[in-house]
Amino acid sequence: MPIRIKVARMDERLRRQAMNKTAQKLESLWTEWLSEARTHLTDLFEKNAAMTLGRSEGLEKVDAAIEAGQQKLRLLDTQSTECVHSLAREFDCEQTVQAAAQHLSKEQRITLLAKANQVIVVGRQVRATSLKNQVMATAAQEETSHVAIVPNREQTPSRSTPAA
Numbered sequence: 001m002p003i004r005i006k007v008a009r010m011d012e013r014l015r016r017q018a019m020n021k022t023a024q025k026l027e028s029l030w031t032e033w034l035s036e037a038r039t040h041l042t043d044l045f046e047k048n049a050a051m052t053l054g055r056s057e058g059l060e061k062v063d064a065a066i067e068a069g070q071q072k073l074r075l076l077d078t079q080s081t082e083c084v085h086s087l088a089r090e091f092d093c094e095q096t097v098q099a100a101a102q103h104l105s106k107e108q109r110i111t112l113l114a115k116a117n118q119v120i121v122v123g124r125q126v127r128a129t130s131l132k133n134q135v136m137a138t139a140a141q142e143e144t145s146h147v148a149i150v151p152n153r154e155q156t157p158s159r160s161t162p163a164a
Contacts, residue, residue, distance in 0.1 A: 019090050023108055026083035030115045033076040037122045040069035044129040051136045073126075 043065045050059055087100035097116045101109040 019087060019104070020108065022083055022087050022090070023104055023112055026080055026087070027112055027115050029076055029080040029083060030119050033073060033080065034115075034118055034122055036069060036072050036076065037119075037126050040066065040073060041122075041126055041129060043069055044126070044133055048129065048133055048136065051133070051140060 043062055047059065047062045047066060050056070050062065084097055084100060085095050087103075088095040091100055091103040093099040093103065097112065101112050101116075104112065
């Protein structure tokens with residue numbers, strides 16, 4: 001067997017190993033993202049419950065945990081996007097998970113796409129719960145501002161008594 005063929009096969013094998021490591025790193029990042037997102041959801045639900053019950057104590061602590069969770073999720077999201085782009089460059093394909101996954105082994109493709117679907121579903125839950133909390137917070141602020149604007153009845157002249 002000529003040396004060029006051996007080198008080409010070795011290069012191909014090394015390239016495949018590097019791509020498998022990148023795919024495994026992406027799967028690992030998504031696993032970490034899912035774990036962090038579930039913790040973040042718990043914090044969002046805790047804030048929702050506190051606002052529903054009208055409890056303001058402890059909201060600052062929950063808000064800090066929510067902010068930290070959002071930052072961690074953004075970081076993991078950025079890192080996983082970089083992995084997808086790296087895979088796409090290696091495979092010279094469109095920069096999507098589906099396109100890059102088509103070049104992986106069947107087992108790895110199924111695993112990676114299943115994890116991607118989990119991330120999508122949990123991401124939608126996080127987005128919906130976060131939006132629900134924002135709506136509740138806005139409504140609570142509006143309610144508070146309306147209460148502050150309503151004048152005291154004792155200070156308001158009655159319509160039934162003529163003005164002097």
